Amino acid sequence: MRIAVAGGTGRIGRLVVAELEREGHEAVSLSRSEGVDLLTGVGLRQRLEGADAVIDTTNPPVADIAEAEHAFATITRNLLTAETEAGVGHHVALSIAALDAVAGNDHYYGKRAQEREVVTGAVPFTIVRATQFHDFPAMIAEWTVVDGEAIVPPLLMQPIAPVDVAAVLVATAVEAPRSSSFDVAGAADGGRRRHGAADPRRSRPGAPAARRLARCRARRRVRRRGAHPRGGNPPGADVLRRLARRRSAVTDGT
Numbered sequence: 001m002r003i004a005v006a007g008g009t010g011r012i013g014r015l016v017v018a019e020l021e022r023e024g025h026e027a028v029s030l031s032r033s034e035g036v037d038l039l040t041g042v043g044l045r046q047r048l049e050g051a052d053a054v055i056d057t058t059n060p061p062v063a064d065i066a067e068a069e070h071a072f073a074t075i076t077r078n079l080l081t082a083e084t085e086a087g088v089g090h091h092v093a094l095s096i097a098a099l100d101a102v103a104g105n106d107h108y109y110g111k112r113a114q115e116r117e118v119v120t121g122a123v124p125f126t127i128v129r130a131t132q133f134h135d136f137p138a139m140i141a142e143w144t145v146v147d148g149e150a151i152v153p154p155l156l157m158q159p160i161a162p163v164d165v166a167a168v169l170v171a172t173a174v175e176a177p178r179s180s181s182f183d184v185a186g187a188a189d190g191g192r193r194r195h196g197a198a199d200p201r202r203s204r205p206g207a208p209a210a211r212r213l214a215r216c217r218a219r220r221r222v223r224r225r226g227a228h229p230r231g232g233n234p235p236g237a238d239v240l241r242r243l244a245r246r247r248s249a250v251t252d253g254t
Contacts, residue, residue: 003173004028004051004088006038006079007058012094015166016055023170030054039071041078048082053090053173054123060110068110076117083123091123092173094165097131097183115181124177130165131158131185160186 003020007013008029020027028047030036036043038058048054058075062068076093083091095111102108118125168184 001052001174002026002028002050003170004030004048004054006030006054006056006075009033010057010059012059012162012166012169013057015163016057016169019163019166019170023174025170025174038075038078041082044078044082045085048086048088051083051086051088053092054079054083054088055092055094055169055173056114057094057169062106062110065106065109068106069113072110072114073117076114076121080117080121080123088123090173090177091118091121091125092169093118093125093127094169095127095129095181097129097185099129124179126172126175126178127181128165128169128172129181129183130168131160131183158185160184 003025005013005016005020005027008017008027009031013029013031017027017029028051030038030044030047034043034047036047038044039060056076056079058072060071060075062071080091093114095115096108099108099111099115115127118127164186165184172178
């Protein structure tokens, strides 16, 4: 299959391109380095010629809510318009697990705007909502360092490896569109505990850091395993199990 990757030179996009090529598909990167401007749509239609699906991994830098909503919505509209003209049959969007449970985060407002455009657009779609990546707890701790102390927020997390997210996105793109979203997550509560054990700094909240964290509130858990709306295991679970078996075989030398 010929599959285009929006943001194909970014952190996740590069992994998706590599996974597509490893699986024998033709990967088409959509980024400035290939002459594509996703915010204006310049060069997009030509790159989508003959594409069967598009995987959107874009993650534009944003400074506030208004900019986030504008950037994510504009990029998505441009993609969907060009996909419709090119006859693309499946739009796969990477989003964030528990997206609707977090308030006060500019990036999340942008992702919600992106999902709205995808759901109301004309191209058949699937939205893959991934939990945060393995380095996210460390990033949170770094953001909250004040006078040598850091906060570990009271969130139960299931971080996932970026390479696993890429594999799920590719496996989703080659399947029929679901016209819905699903979650994919790593091991339950693995990230916070591992990072807390490895970091010698302890999490006593200083007042400035506590105020910063108060801007972003989540209800209960970032991800709850088994909460997939379609019932049973999330669709990404089968892909992750296959990856685990493949890596085990490589480790065993078989």
